[in-house]
Amino acid sequence: MTTDLMKKPLLTMSRKILLFKAFVHISALWIVIDLYYKAINDLLGSDPVKEVIHSTGIGGLNLLLITLAVSPLAKKFKLSWLMRSRRLLGLYAFLYACLHLVSYAAFELQWDLSLLTSEIIKRPYITVGMVVFSLLLMLAVTSPDYCKRKLGKRWQKLHNYNYLIILLVPTHFYWSVKSDVLEPLIYFFMAFVMLYFRRDKIKQMLRKTN
Numbered sequence: 421m422t423t424d425l426m427k428k429p430l431l432t433m434s435r436k437i438l439l440f441k442a443f444v445h446i447s448a449l450w451i452v453i454d455l456y457y458k459a460i461n462d463l464l465g466s467d468p469v470k471e472v473i474h475s476t477g478i479g480g481l482n483l484l485l486i487t488l489a490v491s492p493l494a495k496k497f498k499l500s501w502l503m504r505s506r507r508l509l510g511l512y513a514f515l516y517a518c519l520h521l522v523s524y525a526a527f528e529l530q531w532d533l534s535l536l537t538s539e540i541i542k543r544p545y546i547t548v549g550m551v552v553f554s555l556l557l558m559l560a561v562t563s564p565d566y567c568k569r570k571l572g573k574r575w576q577k578l579h580n581y582n583y584l585i586i587l588l589v590p591t592h593f594y595w596s597v598k599s600d601v602l603e604p605l606i607y608f609f610m611a612f613v614m615l616y617f618r619r620d621k622i623k624q625m626l627r628k629t630n
């Protein structure tokens with residue numbers, strides 16, 4: 421009996437996945453609920469619109485980086501359960517990007533879609549934001565297992581766009597700030613670290629395209 425207990429791991433693989441996914445759901449949803457609660461109740465300081473756009477944008481970028489950190493971490497520390505939570509993290513990054521876009525369209529442009537079109541044309545950082553959003557939408561739509569099976573090898577090619585996205589978001593951030601560029605530069609650095617872990621794969625991809 422004691423030896424049986426000693427052999428059994430404290431948490432089974434499925435329990436670890438379940439617990440980690442519960443943690444991701446609770447923290448990602450808590451952050452946005454808290455943000456919009458504070459926005460509605462005028463608790464976000466002098467410029468609540470800026471704060472909401474900032475928090476959802478940074479939240480989306482952080483989640484994208486965390487999603488990309490999963491695979492090197494899981495490989496290094498042999499955490500296969502962590503790999504099974506990668507899609508959920510990516511989908512939350514997309515949810516944050518949706519809230520970022522909706523908050524901008526609603527609070528800053530008052531749903532004036534012709535103004536949004538002219539901003540996309542006029543401001544390069546908005547153009548880049550829109551490109552990233554379209555790519556994230558494509559990845560979110562094709563994320564279910566059914567699409568993975570249907571698309572076969574093309575699925576991985578499609579999802580390699582993550583490597584472009586992680587460079588485009590700091591570009592969007594860099595162009596959106598007027599003076600203090602330190603924060604976007606730190607994000608560029610983190611993006612390059614994530615790409616460095618995939619340098620062999622990226623070199624291979626680039627060789628194929630040449």
Ligand code: HEM
Pocket residue numbers: 470473474475476477478480481513516517520521524546548549550551552553556589592593596597
């Ligand atoms: C869908 C099209 C997008 C639009 C229209 C848009 C719009 C904006 C705007 C208006 C700002 C604030 C600029 C300022 O402070 O004056 C901003 C900042 C930012 N956006 Fe986006 N964005 C888009 C897509 C994205 C996406 C997909 C992400 C990443 C998931 C993202 C991440 C960020 C980040 C990290 C910032 C900097 C936060 C700050 O300090 O204000 N954006 N964006």
